[in-house]
Amino acid sequence: MGVKLLHRNGSRLLRTLVAVVLCIASLGLATPAAADVADGDNCWYAAPGSPPSKTVNYSATVQCDGPVRRIDATPASAADPPDGHFCEWVAPGSPPRKIDAKTVNYTAAVQCDGLVRRIELTVELLYHGLLVGPGVTVNGRTEVRLNTTTWGLGVTTPGACESGYYSGRATGTVQFLSGYPEFITASTDSHPVLLDCPPPDIPIPPPAMTVVNPGTQVTFVLDSVQLQMQATGGSGSYTWSATGLPPGLSIGTNGLITGVPRTVGRTNVTVTAVGGGQASTTFTWSVRREVCPTC
Secondary structure (H helix, E strand, O other): OHHHHHHHHHHHHHHHHHHHHHHHHHHHHOOOOOOOOOOOOOEEEEOOOOOOOOOOOOOOEEEEOOOOOOOOOOOOOOOOOOEOOOEEEOOOOOOOEEEEOOEEEEEEEEEEEEEEEEEEEEEEEEEEEOOOOOOEEEEEEEEEEEEEEEEEEEEEOOOOOOOEEEEEEEEEEEEOOOOOOOEEEEEEEOOOEEEOOOOOOOOOOOOOOEEOOOOOEEEEOOOOEEEEOOEEOOOOOOEEEEEOOOOOEEEOOOOEEEEOOOOOEEEEEEEEEEOOOEEEEEEEEEEEOOOOOOO
């Protein structure tokens, strides 16, 4: 009887201990946890703008006001310029100028504070005459440069310049990589400036052409003929032709009349030369039979 009581009591004690353990465990689940740190909302560079040191090429640190999921610490290439957000004309209002005795040039350039996607530039050179009248475009061009920080463009007089007033006009459109607005267009121009140019070259016409008249020609039948025609003026290089030559004679392109006449008679010959002009001369050519063939 005593043993059974102890067994029952032991069993009851064991059940009580298990219940206490479970209660403690359940109480442990309700124990307050450590206070959670709020999520980060702002991050910044620690000591921004710090220069490289002698032992380290360059280092940068990011500090946040709370936990963040990820910070990409891969360093950007130092060769990549930052995105541009501001562009301006380089030396706006600069007038055209002479680059040599007969050439007038106008140049305009855009400079940005960082890399931009696209710069389109239109440049015009205007001539106002000697009395500063309305400008007339004498030359203009439009070109585009991609992924750049600066872009300049120039135009010149298409030929020899004329004395008078010149001005320039330029329009640029920039497309930015980021920010708003994406496109910005601006123009610039210059006041007219007086430039002296030498007088235009006036071509000197070649002197008038003349074909030298060789005088009356007398030839006997079957005698060999060689007569060189001459000319002056023009270009100095001539092409020759002739009409009325006695049968058996002809003229070459160099003006040499050659051949053997075979018919007695008298003709009027006209020789023409062409070269920087045209000229002709006319003369008489007689072909006779020899009085004494055996003398």
